[in-house]
Amino acid sequence: MTELDALLTQARDIDTPTPLMGRVLEDALAQQPVPRLRVAPTIWAQLANVLGGWQGMGGLVAATCAGLWIGISPPQALPESIIEILGTTDSYVQQDPSLSGFGWDVEEG
Amino acid sequence: MNMPLDAEPECEDAALLARYVQGDASAARLLTARLTPRVFAHAFRVLGDAAEAEDVSQDAMLRLWRIAPEWRTGEAKVSTWLYRVTANLCTDRLRRKRGSALDxxxxxxxxxxxxxxxxxxxxxxxxxxxxxxxxxxxxxxxxxxxxxxxxxxxxxxxxxxxxxxxxxxxxxxxxxxxxxxxxxxxxxxxxxxxxx
Structure with a gap:
């Protein structure tokens, strides 16, 4: 290392004036952004957010109402197979009696 | 005024700046203690005048505090940006003093x-x-x-x-x-x- 290099290296050590440090810190604190309070969302707001906001909630309610209505009163125009899928068919199974009418006649004479 | 030594030497300047924006006063102290001496030393060596170097240092650091909310981590080193601001402020002062183009x-x-x-x-x-x-x-x-x-x-x-x-x-x-x-x-x- 040359004498000049040594001199340049030693020159790194400069005392920073204490009042300057104080003024810089004062500026820093004065300019510091104020943190904003974040209000915790309610359980309903969180639920609505999970379901996609008011658009998602609207679609969900509409689909629920439509399904309920179709279940209670299936349209006549629906094919029989769809009505059966929906589980609202009016068809019934005619049970055969274990005894025929004839048998009753025989027992009762 | 007692300025603490760098208590978190491993913490990047940009991370400290982000903490400063979030309201962390200790980040402001650390950045001040870490960066102001470097800015002052550079300004003093270039300007050759302690009072002027103090003015430039305070101005450069003030610009850092003001730009902090818009700082995008990863684009540039904080110290590099600060040196550039300081160098430009020194250039402006020297030009005003001499009244002619330095080049x-x-x-x-x-x-x-x-x-x-x-x-x-x-x-x-x-x-x-x-x-x-x-x-x-x-x-x-x-x-x-x-x-x-x-x-x-x-x-x-x-x-x-x-x-x-x-x-x-x-x-x-x-x-x-x-x-x-x-x-x-x-x-x-x-x-x-x-x-x-």
Whole structure:
């Protein structure tokens, strides 16, 4: 290392004036952004957010109402197979009696 | 005022700046303690005047606090950005003081007789400061950043907005000029032999 290099290296050590440090810190604190309070969302707001906001909630309610209505009163125009899928068919199974009418006649004479 | 030493040396400046924006006062203290001495040292070596260097340092740091909310981590080093701001502020001050374009000022071949006379009565640091003052502004900035602050040439290129080759040229010529400026006062500075 040359004498000049040594001199340049030693020159790194400069005392920073204490009042300057104080003024810089004062500026820093004065300019510091104020943190904003974040209000915790309610359980309903969180639920609505999970379901996609008011658009998602609207679609969900509409689909629920439509399904309920179709279940209670299936349209006549629906094919029989769809009505059966929906589980609202009016068809019934005619049970055969274990005894025929004839048998009753025989027992009762 | 007691300014704490760097309590979190592993924490990046950008991370501290993000914490500062979120309202962390300790981040403000750490950044102040970490960056202000570097800014002041650079400004003082370039301007040669402590009062002016203080003004520049406070101004540069104020700009950092103001830009902090928009700071995008990963784009640039905080210290590089700060050095660039400081270098530009120093350039503005020197230009106002001299009233002429610094790039037009010729590089001095020899120290002036006045400078030599001053070197006789000054300690080594003052001699160095006087020698630095003889360099053209850009050369001085480059020499201070490279040889005193110890920055790498690519970072200096970003700070001074020039090419790395230009930095190499500036620092080489600057160092030669410094050696030449100090050579006349070798005996007074306590250097006995003739080697550099």
């Amino acid at each position: 037009d000022i010729a590089e001095p071949a020899d120290p002036t007789p006045g400078a030599e006379a001053r070197l006789q009565d000054r300690a080594r640091y003052d001699a160095l400061q006087a020698a630095l003052a003889t360099l053209p502004e850009r050369q001085r900035q480059a020499v201070v950043l490279r040889h005193i602050e110890g920055l790498a040439n690519p970072e200096i290129a970003v700070i001074l907005e020039i090419t790395t080759e230009a930095v190499e040229s500036l620092t080489a010529r600057g160092k030669r000029a410094l050696a030449q400026a100090l050579s006349g006062a070798r005996a007074q500075l306590g250097y006995e032999d003739e080697s550099h």
